[in-house]
Amino acid sequence: MTVCHRDFASALLDSRKPVPAGLTFRSEKANKRFAVYRNNVAVSLTDALQSLFPVVRKLVGDEFFKAMAGVYLRRHPPASPLLAEFGIHMPAFLGGFEPVARLPYLPDVAKLEILIRESFHSKDSVPISNAYLASLEPAELLRARLGIAPSARLLRSRYPAFGIWHANAAGGSQPKNRPENVLVARREFDPKPWHLPGGAYEFIDSLAKGSCISEAADQAAAMQSEFRLDQALAILLKSGAAIEIKSQFD
Amino acid sequence: MFDELQEPGCVLPKSPGVGFKHVHFNEILNDCGRVAWLEIHAENYMSEGGRNIAQLKKLRQHFPISCHGVGLSIGGTNPLDKTHLRRLKTLVDWLVPASFSEHLAWSSHDGQYYNDLLPVPYTRAALDRVCDHIDEVQEFLGRSLLLENPSTYLVFEESEMSEIEFISQISKRTGCGLLLDVNNVFVSATNHETDPYSYINEFPLALVGEIHLGGHAEDTDDEGATLLIDNHGAEIVEPVWALFEHTIKLSGALPTLIEWDNDVPEWKTLAAEAQRAHTAMEKFAAFA
Numbered sequence: 029m030t031v032c033h034r035d036f037a038s039a040l041l042d043s044r045k046p047v048p049a050g051l052t053f054r055s056e057k058a059n060k061r062f063a064v065y066r067n068n069v070a071v072s073l074t075d076a077l078q079s080l081f082p083v084v085r086k087l088v089g090d091e092f093f094k095a096m097a098g099v100y101l102r103r104h105p106p107a108s109p110l111l112a113e114f115g116i117h118m119p120a121f122l123g124g125f126e127p128v129a130r131l132p133y134l135p136d137v138a139k140l141e142i143l144i145r146e147s148f149h150s151k152d153s154v155p156i157s158n159a160y161l162a163s164l165e166p167a168e169l170l171r172a173r174l175g176i177a178p179s180a181r182l183l184r185s186r187y188p189a190f191g192i193w194h195a196n197a198a199g200g201s202q203p204k205n206r207p208e209n210v211l212v213a214r215r216e217f218d219p220k221p222w223h224l225p226g227g228a229y230e231f232i233d234s235l236a237k238g239s240c241i242s243e244a245a246d247q248a249a250a251m252q253s254e255f256r257l258d259q260a261l262a263i264l265l266k267s268g269a270a271i272e273i274k275s276q277f278d
Numbered sequence: 279m280f281d282e283l284q285e286p287g288c289v290l291p292k293s294p295g296v297g298f299k300h301v302h303f304n305e306i307l308n309d310c311g312r313v314a315w316l317e318i319h320a321e322n323y324m325s326e327g328g329r330n331i332a333q334l335k336k337l338r339q340h341f342p343i344s345c346h347g348v349g350l351s352i353g354g355t356n357p358l359d360k361t362h363l364r365r366l367k368t369l370v371d372w373l374v375p376a377s378f379s380e381h382l383a384w385s386s387h388d389g390q391y392y393n394d395l396l397p398v399p400y401t402r403a404a405l406d407r408v409c410d411h412i413d414e415v416q417e418f419l420g421r422s423l424l425l426e427n428p429s430t431y432l433v434f435e436e437s438e439m440s441e442i443e444f445i446s447q448i449s450k451r452t453g454c455g456l457l458l459d460v461n462n463v464f465v466s467a468t469n470h471e472t473d474p475y476s477y478i479n480e481f482p483l484a485l486v487g488e489i490h491l492g493g494h495a496e497d498t499d500d501e502g503a504t505l506l507i508d509n510h511g512a513e514i515v516e517p518v519w520a521l522f523e524h525t526i527k528l529s530g531a532l533p534t535l536i537e538w539d540n541d542v543p544e545w546k547t548l549a550a551e552a553q554r555a556h557t558a559m560e561k562f563a564a565f566a
Binding site: 030031032033034036037040050051052058059060061062064065068069072073076105106107108109110111112148149150151152178179217218 | 397498
């Protein structure tokens with residue numbers, strides 16, 4: 029009897045299915061032996077989700093997360109051997125998973141954790157130095173263009189995604205109930221989320237598309253009247269999200 | 279055809295190595311003890327940047343690296359994943375590892391990856407398929423690979439030959455070398471109630487380019503028989519050390535990896551296992 033890989037694979041993820049015929053050990057009762065494979069698959073993929081989503085896990089509790097991971101990994105098994113890409117459907121999954129409907133911010137927290145992992149694995153770059161930016165005359169500064177690091181990521185949330193993440197991952201204070209935009213960036217190897225004040229999201233987005241600082245600031249201020257250029261520049265510099273600088277005289 | 283394959287610039291020393299874990303980075307660079315080389319899982323180093331890549335770039339300046347793939351699914355019935363093969367080539371091309379190895383197993387089917395080393399029946403059809411896949415990998419990477427014997431828990435009724443015959447045929451047809459996992463030999467032999475010493479005695483040791491030693495967990499099957507589970511999460515047990523000593527008496531010293539991937543211990547625990555492998559090689563492999 030030939031065991032086809034399709035039957036073997038589908039029985040791995042569905043324990044209601046019988047052990048494929050043709051796999052034996054002395055007797056017909058090979059259940060616990062086949063269960064080694066079932067267990068390896070489920071446990072290793074659950075572990076991968078646990079390490080990717082520590083804050084989501086904390087918010088729903090260990091037992092609940094484990095059970096939910098079991099549902100997730102059967103609905104969205106990894107598509108490639110790169111486990112660094114596993115879990116990308118979690119935000120959408122959480123958005124439609126009825127048992128967590130009471131936690132509407134959960135998809136955004138999951139998205140933030142995915143962006144942190146992406147930043148971790150992305151291409152390295154050298155942040156620009158504060159001293160260089162400080163050396164520019166005000167007029168030069170406004171005309172300057174800042175590159176945005178390949179490891180930088182932006183998130184727009186209707187919920188306090190940063191505050192919830194920060195309270196649970198770093199022991200920060202209770203989040204305020206407000207929409208929050210987030211920048212994820214790293215100076216060397218450890219990505220860190222930053223809460224973006226009004227207009228900073230639009231400012232960074234505009235810089236990333238090639239605008240000079242004054243153009244980007246004008247756009248941000250037009251969309252968010254509370255935009256403050258000094259605040260936004262300070263976050264860009266501290267986070268490591270700003271890379272090379274080009275003036276229009278280059 | 280293998281005259282065309284490029285041999286790597288260096289080979290693994292016939293000494294102990296360990297599976298590299300990020301938590302041990304500083305200790306390895308400061309005091310590596312008897313550890314003469316390091317093994318990495320290829321799939322953890324396929325990103326564009328970040329700490330993992332930076333650490334590997336540093337380590338490769340100090341140690342020969344063995345690049346161990348876990349995701350090619352060489353035993354699969356689907357064609358090899360070309361995207362994954364290209365990622366692997368990118369890594370191998372810059373890393374220039376002393377050795378590249380993969381498993382006699384499958385892990386992907388119909389576009390889904392199962393993250394486990396699933397078993398292959400020892401049939402003529404499977405042999406053809408595995409050989410085709412190994413030919414393709416070796417040609418694409420421009421180097422030969424070492425193929426690792428699996429830990430198994432079940433027997434396929436359809437199998438037509440022994441595992442050793444199957445593996446020997448693969449090596450003969452593709453020119454690949456072998457990676458002998460002594461713990462896997464012990465686990466499989468216990469699970470199938472066969473003699474691990476006979477397995478070693480019959481194994482084509484001249485083709486072995488690397489040995490793996492690791493820990494396993496113990497359970498029982500439906501009928502109460504011992505069921506060992508390869509988990510790389512514990513110390514190497516005495517019967518596996520004894521089987522290793524028996525192996526190197528026959529083969530001579532070989533590059534020997536201490537594999538500990540789960541519940542990773544402190545560096546000194548891992549270094550002590552490497553020291554023990556070193557001592558065993560000095561004692562038992564001197565005249566081979």
